[in-house]
Amino acid sequence: MSRELFVYFQPTRIITSTLQIQPQQIPAKTTTEVQLHMTLKNTGNVSLVDEILLIDVFNKDTGEVTVSEELTVSIPLGEEITKTKAMTLNLLEGNYEIWLKLNEEIISTADLTAMSLIKPEITIALHPRVLIMNLHRLLQQHPVQFLTALLQSQSIE
DSSP states (O other), X not given: OOOOOOOOOOOOOOEEEXXXXXXXXXXXXXXEEEEEEEEEEEOSSSOEEEEEEEEEEEETTTTEEEEEEEEEEEEOTTOEEEEXXXXXXXXXXXXXXXXXXXXXXXXXXXXXXXXOSSOOOOOOOSXXXXXXXXXXXXXXXXXXXXXXXXXXXXXXX
């Protein structure tokens, strides 16, 4: 005797991944190419053919996605592949996170920093502050004459 049993399963598309970025620090406001190195493993229950992954560059300081690109992959059931993608970025100074997403779910992240090449110079105020203690009482001089002589000796008008 034999029986037929019909089994229905929901196809699930699951990818586990690792993501590394090179370099991890880039100059701010300069067009720079970065390399994304990914290891992707199909842990779902169907083969993935021309599956679209989304790569987002998220600015941690502003809370906004600044750049988005797509990546198409095909991964047989239970298999693991490695993929490298070059991205050209021109970012403002700040801290960023690269997100690798499948169906709007983040499956892997990597940190990126955009740094200014030249730090702004420190400027000194045009009107310096001068602290004068009560020394004029020791000199037995009129305070205005004492202060004038003291400031002129230091080339302060």
